Amino acid sequence: MEADTETQVLFERPQAMQPVRMHYCPGCTHGIVHRLLAEVMDEFDLVERSVGVAPVGCAVFAYEYFTCDMLEAAHGRAPAMATGVKRVRPDLFVFAYQGDGDLASIGIAETIHAAARGENISIIFINNAVFGMTGGQMAPTTLPGMRTSTTPEGRDLKLAGNPMRVCELLAALDGPAYLARVAVTNPRRVREAKRAIRRAFQAQLDELGFSLVEVLSTCPTRWGMPPLDALKWLDDNMVPYYPIKEFVVAEGLAEAE
């Protein structure tokens, strides 16, 4: 058939992604974020010169899903390990992928200090308000009143403290070049999330300093909800508490676009 010559590829698996099935639960948005990350790596032609740092958390197997080199961190230590890699190989694109237990709980010191030093690395931060991997315990980002396996009656702020807004916290520092919070609950938001990831990557490529994109993410399994309900729950409950916006955009970065 002649039509063959006119066939165009409109959509395919990104080069940065391994052709394997992921272990994430059905409806978990970790997978969407992986996909966006891979698309942006492709678009910047980074696959052959990237190193990713995988966290301890549900994304512990991230090294199975990206075609670039990957390094497995101890729980929470990804920003420090990424710093080491980037300092030795500034020519490489270095990113870390972390959950809220990893980044905001046990690894908050590494996060704050990498940001304060303005390390030229990029972090994708999955905020799903629980520790997914270990069974849905309270995370620093667990919402007030939210039930988890360690706050069975709901997070009582008097007993379990207040949730942490990571972007707002880091925005107080001078090191970050790009900080944004996004969600992936509908197609428009997915597109906006991708744009934020592009800008974070651009910040590193332009050597502007630390960049982080916080992605509000669902954990249908540990929230005990069907995936669609989880998306709605996120929009109704997490978005009001964790505003979606860009917190820091370095001057040079704004011009680069």
Place this chain on the structure above:
Amino acid sequence: MRKMIEGSRAVAEAVGLCRPDVISAYPITPQTHIVEDLSQMVADGDIDAQYVRVESEHSAASVCLGAVAAGSRAYSATTSQGLMLMAEVLYNIAGMRLPLVITGVNRALSAPLSIWNDHQDTMALRDTGWLQLYAENSQEVLDMHIQAYKISEDDRVLLPVMVCMDGYVLTHTYESVDMPTQEEVDAFLPRYDPLYKLDPDDPYTLGAFADPSLYQEMRYEIQQDALGSKAVIKEAARDFKASFGRWMGDVLDPYQCDDAETIFIGLGTVVGTLKEWVDVKRGQGEKVGALKLRCFRPFPLEELREALGNAKRVVVVEKAVGVGAYGIVAAEVRAALYGQANMPPVTCAMAGLGGRDITFETFEEMLKRAQAGESDFFAGMRAELLEAS
């Protein structure tokens, strides 16, 4: 009361019966069920404790340190990477002579990442000043926690105790246990009455600087009291038997060892498998025995000499490699026997690392190789993997 419950649940209920004032922990597999159960019990009002959800194990240990220093009874649990992260604070707790009990769930260490069982994590902490007890089954781990507080808080000891339990094998399996009542535990374990604590009316400073004129004596005292705690551990086991009618050994627990030609030494759940195998071997007329090393710190030197003196050979089922040297347990068993007359040779059989099953076949291999005179080896290996690399 008899109950069919998960090992983790047995620990949580036992800890609850010990009436802790403060519980602080950070989740980590396979310890998590213990602290989840405890947070539920606190939420339900079954335990009158504060449950502090901290950001890491380092902080969990530090919260416990502060809580005990302020005169309360505290508890935490962790495993593997979490234990490594706690290490700095664990030395401090022991150095300040603060009585505390934590459950050290046994799990392999990274890298490569593994969530399965071996003993490399708690064994790495053997010199922290913590006493270490290893449990064979759910009943023992339950009872051990109650004994552990009693030992730790004894004025002759004042050292923290780590109750070690095998991850998954014990934390995630269901067994029938006899759960004591609150009254029984209260009678055995009175409320904590600290010898000293932070109190402005009677001021103390804990953890102060010790220059070279002082430090060595402080270490000496820890060493003396740790060694001396052996008597207290034995006493606690005896008293426990008197109160609850159960006995699972004190520092050691021999099984068919009296006339045994070969004695296998194990810690934790592997002892259960060993006993089964010993029965089979005895049925075949082979004189083997199993010796449970229930207490690793303090190290039961004299008791081991006595228990092993009549054997022809000893095989240590070693789940902790002292990389670059020998198996950690075997090295200490050998040291205990060194210089004694007519002591048997000690074989170190490393096995069960990163969760590999130790089966009757593994014991058979160990026995054969020990009989052939091999002294240090890995058993249950997958030769095809080594050839491939």
